[in-house]
Amino acid sequence: MDELPIGRRVAYWRGRRKMSQQVFADRLGKSKSWVDKVERGVRRLDKFSVVYDIADVLQVDVTLLLGKEVERKPEAQNCIDQVEVEEIRAALERYDQMSAFFQAVPHSPPLPEMRKAVSHAWLTYQHAKYGVLARALPKLLRDAQAADSAHANSEEASHAAHLLGQVYQIASSALRKVGEHELSWLAADRSIAVSQRAGDQLLAGLASYRVGSALLALGRVRPSLEVNVNIANRLAPVGPERPKADQLSVYGMLLLNGAMAAARIGDAATVRDLLCGADQASLELGGDFNHYWTSFGPTNVQLHRCATAVELGDGRLAVEAHLSMDKAGFQAMLPERRAHHYLDIARGYTQIGDVERAGEMLLEGDRLAPSEIRCRPLAHEVLSDVLRRTRGTPPAPIAELAEQMGVGV
Known part of the structure; x- marks a missing residue:
């Protein structure tokens, strides 16, 4: 796709939009013959106003029609x-x-x-x-x-x-x-x-x-902490009536997100308070649910205990929390949550110098949800750290993952 003529680019994006030449021509106010000639390179596009009209119909940035096409690597599919x-x-x-x-x-x-x-x-x-x-x-x-x-x-x-x-x-x-x-x-x-x-x-x-x-x-850590805590306080269950499950779920996730922000600035006391509040909400909820697509419950609170420990630089505490986690609850979590957790624990293991176990966690996450490991810049950083600190030749599965992710061994 590199350095394609603009007519070929128009044809490419028209195809991605699943438009026939006739439909495309009608939306441009041109003839089908005109579109065909442009796409074959017989007719030049020498007016910027027309190029902008085409970009608007195809709903792409005009630079994608004029500039160099982005290379699409097979492993990035x-x-x-x-x-x-x-x-x-x-x-x-x-x-x-x-x-x-x-x-x-x-x-x-x-x-x-x-x-x-x-x-x-x-x-x-x-x-x-x-x-x-x-x-x-x-x-x-x-x-x-x-x-x-x-x-x-x-x-x-x-x-x-x-x-x-x-x-x-x-x-x-x-x-x-x-x-x-x-x-x-x-x-x-x-x-x-x-x-x-x-x-x-x-x-x-x-x-x-x-x-x-x-x-x-x-x-922007402090604004993040403030928005999570402020809105959580407004949604906090009050009164004698039992709070609704979806309210507890959203409230609990705001507290967990606030705990992550507090951990980023090293405020361990606030982390404990927010995790305690989320834990109480999860107990009132009575289990792990996906209300409002939150995946909130006791297990997600445990995942955040691990994640906040990593953010605080306490890899040992994160690993201990991981090893003591309810296995059944964890296995019932959706793939994104579990693979995300494996990435967090990989970071925890690197903090205590166990790069072998860190690599194993990355592989576990990759087997479960490849996109969560291969697509995230943070995972690339962790894998680079594992490779840099591995003595001798890295294990074959790690080397293969590094090659697939484009991370230098």
């Missing part, structure tokens, strides 16, 4: 590469809600179909199928934005806004995994505004959790 990032960015840069203020949205998917698509996207994320999710997200974002605009003044307005808020959160989480922290923050921030229109405090609370995660990834 299950990750989110720069092509997908640019497509997601283009979808986030759309302002269909403002356009709908002036004229009706021409097309909007039925809300029942949108609900199924959003649920499928959540499950795809929680099974760490990041490549599959990345290829679906741009269209899902555009469809959710269109649905939100189309139903803005109808009885379904809150339902459409709720779905869009969820899609923004899925995008935020996926982008953060692959190091696109600014875009992750943008998507999470969008979700907060949309969640308010949806009239759902728990969705807004979960959007705040995503904002906190993005801020933490950006190194």
